[in-house]
Amino acid sequence: DALLPMLNSHYEGAATGETFQAAGKIDILIRVLDRNVFIGECKWWSGPKAFGEALDQLFSYTTWRDTKLALIFFVDRRDPAAVVEKVRELLREHDLFIEFGPADEREIRCKLRWPGDDTITAQLHVFFVHLPKQTANDEAS
Numbered sequence: 001d002a003l004l005p006m007l008n009s010h011y012e013g014a015a016t017g018e019t020f021q022a023a024g025k026i027d028i029l030i031r032v033l034d035r036n037v038f039i040g041e042c043k044w045w046s047g048p049k050a051f052g053e054a055l056d057q058l059f060s061y062t063t064w065r066d067t068k069l070a071l072i073f074f075v076d077r078r079d080p081a082a083v084v085e086k087v088r089e090l091l092r093e094h095d096l097f098i099e100f101g102p103a104d105e106r107e108i109r110c111k112l113r114w115p116g117d118d119t120i121t122a123q124l125h126v127f128f129v130h131l132p133k134q135t136a137n138d139e140a141s
Helices: 003-011 048-060 080-093 136-140
Strands: 015-021 024-032 035-044 068-075 097-100 107-114 117-130
Touching (some): 003 015, 003 024, 035 048, 068 080, 080 117
Parallel strands (some): 035 068
8 A cells, every 4th residue: 555656656546456357456556558567466475485376376367468577575584685585596496487687686577488378478576675573672772
């Protein structure tokens, strides 16, 4: 909900949340001129198995015309760089993986084959938002 007002300030109301498409509800959808230009699924990082499930979920909510996809992970661990590196490793080993694109240490961009059709590709952008858990020591300061 916090992201949608910011997106709509740029896309003039074209960003929606929990929008039904294909097999479920997409967390963030931006449509421009009757075309999906961005589809994003938000998740709390909970490990490698959940990453694979999130990627499968994202593809189940999209169609072959949707080529700009994003996974947005909220990371509550102290070392978010380790999570980014783990996701790089998981993508590198994934059956749909083609190649990495330009990115930095806080994000991942890559090209994937479309499930069931190797002639279609999608661009996946994986964002990481670090939201560390507050400890008792943090609260005391």
